[in-house]
Amino acid sequence: MNCSVNNAGRGERKHEQTVLRRSVEVEPILVPQQLTIDENLLVDPKLLFIGSKIGEGAHGKVYEGRYRDRIVAIKVLHRGSTSEERAALESRFAREVNMMSRVKHENLVKFIGACKDPLMVIVTELLPGMSLRKYLMSIRPNPLELLVAIKFALDIAHAMECLHANGIIHRDLKPDNLLLTENQKHVKLADFGLAREESVTEMMTAETGTYRWMAPELYSTVTLRQGEKKHYNNKVDVYSFGIVLWELLTNRMPFEGMSNLQAAYAAAFKQERPRLPEDISPDLAFVIQSCWVEDPNLRPTFSQIIRMLNSFLFKLSPPSPPIPDTDTNEAEASNGTMSELSVRTRGKFSFLRQLFNAKRTKNSQ
Known part of the structure; x- marks a missing residue:
């Protein structure tokens, strides 16, 4: 996939809203x-x-x-x-x-x-297909097939990798801004209305209304470390991707039963996240949790996310082995190649887990 650049309780609710709004900085006019x-x-x-x-x-x-x-x-x-x-x-x-x-x-x-x-x-x-949000609602409560969910996630990750490679932060990654192609086999990212160059990272206004998918550091100063000046970086998109991936796998609304402000309060002040399904693959659970971890520095890049999802996809649907011929040696060589690929696949997840744990240990010291 090429990425090209053209150089051309009412009381409690009131308390939550008050605390949240105090932490939100509104862009001056x-x-x-x-x-x-x-x-x-x-x-x-x-x-x-x-x-x-x-x-x-x-x-x-x-x-x-x-x-x-x-x-x-x-x-x-x-x-x-x-x-x-x-x-x-x-x-x-x-x-x-x-x-x-x-x-x-x-x-x-x-x-x-x-x-x-x-x-x-x-x-x-014009994409003849509907938005990902409408599509998910049309099949709810049924979830997407796992293979379809992972392929959609890879489409999104590739689009985001391209934006980040060109210094663009989308800031509004959510199912409403993801459109299905006519055959409903792929998704495309749309709406750059809130996108920013990486050098322009002011905080979001309180009226954006997409708190369910937004990284807490976009609207709250709570997650800033002492002495930090920059409010956020492109890792805000990684957080949003984690929420979208959870939604692709569960076909449920993030922070179900909460208002937008309640969802924001839960994410920023209580570090709450949507509950993972009990039967979720440990590998996918790791991808999601590493994306929405509170510290942005611990979140993976989209290149790392793509590698992890491709590794999972390989295990989920490995390529068919070649038809063996009469030459036993060739068949053995083929099996050896498949084993090597499987080992490399496991190795990628192992390496990324070690990297993630090392970063977390370093930041906790």
Whole structure:
């Protein structure tokens, strides 16, 4: 998979809400630095036809539409009601366009173009499949087949690995922003509205509403070590991935029965996490728990996650052995090769476990 870059109790509830809000820093309303969009990325609005609405989020609405002779998805962003809001939203729009146009990967929704006037619009490929969230809800309470869940997880991990390799933190990884392909065999990551360059790591606002999947350090200062200045790094996406992987394996809502604020309080102040199924593979339990561990420095990279999931996938569905011929020596050689692969697979998990435990021991001293 190639990742290419285009250089162009009511009382208790009130207490939880009060404590949480005290720990949340809200972004100040400032006139942001003016960002520009490469003219080559702009499309002619006269060639855009906006059809029926297919989605809506905090920052805009998404429509099915047409650009030239192609069926596309058209995201129309809000303009804001004050000059400060407009400046902030225009800056976010330019940032999203620049990041989407810069990174290309088969598990990222393909960027087509954008226009600034008369509306702020982002045009992308239209995926005929539904969002991962809707798909999971459509089969609930049944879980996904294990093989399907792992393959979806690998698609997501590859997309995130590409973003991180290019210095981009998504910050909003959740099933709503993962779209299924038409054959429902793959997923693609969408919506860069909250994505940031790694050098820009301000805290999230209290109005984002996606606490169930968000790393605690995104909205709370509780997890900052003494003397640390930087609020977070790209490991916030790893935490979110751990929650999504848990959801893929269980087909349940994270922090079920809790409001968004209660979920945030439980994760940041009580270090609670969704309960793992009793019958989960120890290898998958290790992947999930290492992703959502409280200390971001202990979380694996997406490259490590991909290796762990591929190792598990190999054990789950190993390649068929070659058809033996009359030459016994060749058959023995083939069996030897399979054994070597199995040993290497176990070795990868062993190495990563040792690395994780060593980091945890070092940080606890």
